[in-house]
Amino acid sequence: MEKLKLTFITTMAGNPWGGSEELWVKLAEDALKAKHEVTCSIFDWGKLPEKIVLLKQKGAIIRKRTRFIYPELLKKPVGKLKEHLLTESQLSKHLFNKDFAVVSMGGFCDLAVKAFRKPLLETSTSFSLIIHANPEDTYFNYRVLPEMIEVCKKAYKVYFVSERLKEIAIRQTGYTFPNGELIINPVNMTETGIIKYPTHQRLQMACVGRLTAKTKGQALLLQCLAENQWQQRDWHLNIYGKGNDLDYFKLLVNNLGLKSRVSFHGHVDDIRQDIWAKNHILLMPSYYEGMPIALVEAMLSGRTAVATDVGGNAELIKDNNTGFIAKAANKKAFQDALEKAWLNKGEWKQMGEKAFKDAEHYFFRSHYAKHINDLLPL
Numbered sequence: 001m002e003k004l005k006l007t008f009i010t011t012m013a014g015n016p017w018g019g020s021e022e023l024w025v026k027l028a029e030d031a032l033k034a035k036h037e038v039t040c041s042i043f044d045w046g047k048l049p050e051k052i053v054l055l056k057q058k059g060a061i062i063r064k065r066t067r068f069i070y071p072e073l074l075k076k077p078v079g080k081l082k083e084h085l086l087t088e089s090q091l092s093k094h095l096f097n098k099d100f101a102v103v104s105m106g107g108f109c110d111l112a113v114k115a116f117r118k119p120l121l122e123t124s125t126s127f128s129l130i131i132h133a134n135p136e137d138t139y140f141n142y143r144v145l146p147e148m149i150e151v152c153k154k155a156y157k158v159y160f161v162s163e164r165l166k167e168i169a170i171r172q173t174g175y176t177f178p179n180g181e182l183i184i185n186p187v188n189m190t191e192t193g194i195i196k197y198p199t200h201q202r203l204q205m206a207c208v209g210r211l212t213a214k215t216k217g218q219a220l221l222l223q224c225l226a227e228n229q230w231q232q233r234d235w236h237l238n239i240y241g242k243g244n245d246l247d248y249f250k251l252l253v254n255n256l257g258l259k260s261r262v263s264f265h266g267h268v269d270d271i272r273q274d275i276w277a278k279n280h281i282l283l284m285p286s287y288y289e290g291m292p293i294a295l296v297e298a299m300l301s302g303r304t305a306v307a308t309d310v311g312g313n314a315e316l317i318k319d320n321n322t323g324f325i326a327k328a329a330n331k332k333a334f335q336d337a338l339e340k341a342w343l344n345k346g347e348w349k350q351m352g353e354k355a356f357k358d359a360e361h362y363f364f365r366s367h368y369a370k371h372i373n374d375l376l377p378l
Contacts, residue, residue, distance in 0.1 A: 030372035162312025194302030211243025217285035276301035299359035
């Protein structure tokens with residue numbers, strides 16, 4: 001294949017790093033190995049995330065855009081001004097004179113933002129979109145829908161990390177995405193395979209993900225585990241991850257009487273040894289997901305899971321066979337799924353082994369895109 005000038009653009013504006021960034025960075029690494037010219041367009045957070053530093057060291061050109069989305073209310077007016085004066089033109093420049101662009105969108109809702117949408121409508125560079133999240137209850141002002149649809153039609157491909165996200169996008173827009181395809185997120189493990197099941201008597205349950213209550217639902221899980229029936233049972237909850245809600249979760253643990261039952265471990269580097277060699281099951285009470293990397297990693301390690309029916313969870317987990325699906329992201333539904341899991345705890349080992357087979361097929365043997373060569377137009 002001839003050497004191409006590729007640009008990788010991320011719209012991630014809420015945090016310097018997140019699960020959605022893993023995929024485009026991996027694709028950029030693929031492109032560098034294939035000797036393509038790689039430019040990466042990111043928001044300016046000051047310090048570069050570690051994996052983007054590594055990309056730069058491998059030869060990628062890093063171009064920064066001015067941040068205009070802020071969680072702090074006082075900064076929002078300034079952000080709007082920056083959006084209108086700076087960020088559209090910056091993105092247009094980063095698209096100019098490239099052979100192909102991969103645009104990684106943290107959420108489908110990013111297309112409702114003019115600073116992202118207008119440069120894509122106007123560029124002559126061919127591009128594909130990657131959609132990582134799309135909550136069920138998100139809808140858009142109908143005035144922006146025609147342009148959102150036009151961007152999707154113009155894209156060479158619109159990649160979704162799960163079928164569920166595509167289904168939601170069809171409902172939101174009425175566009176059927178004939179150019180829509182699935183793409184696979186990478187995992188943070190150098191090997192896969194069923195890890196020896198822990199033998200300790202006390203059941204160790206893991207909750208893995210960014211410490212953000214409104215997304216990952218850890219507070220919902222803690223409320224469920226504070227119920228009377230769980231006080232009589234022998235279990236321990238291990239929470240892994242970093243995020244702004246750590247102090248809030250610690251307060252909840254203390255106020256709900258769970259201090260001796262819950263441990264916070266922060267970020268760990270070795271997923272297999274630090275998490276899945278020590279835990280029997282994954283608990284995932286998320287309010288929305290795309291295709292959670294944490295779930296795929298657990299299944300590729302031979303562990304079962306309890307997860308809400310959001311994003312791609314039910315596309316990977318077979319309810320009551322390889323795991324347990326809570327029909328909704330609320331206390332009653334997740335409590336019911338947890339209860340069913342507990343009553344079948346003697347089956348967790350076997351369920352995890354079956355989960356491994358399904359995840360292995362999905363990750364290694366499916367036809368879904370996962371390498372930069374799968375994304376480039378022929």
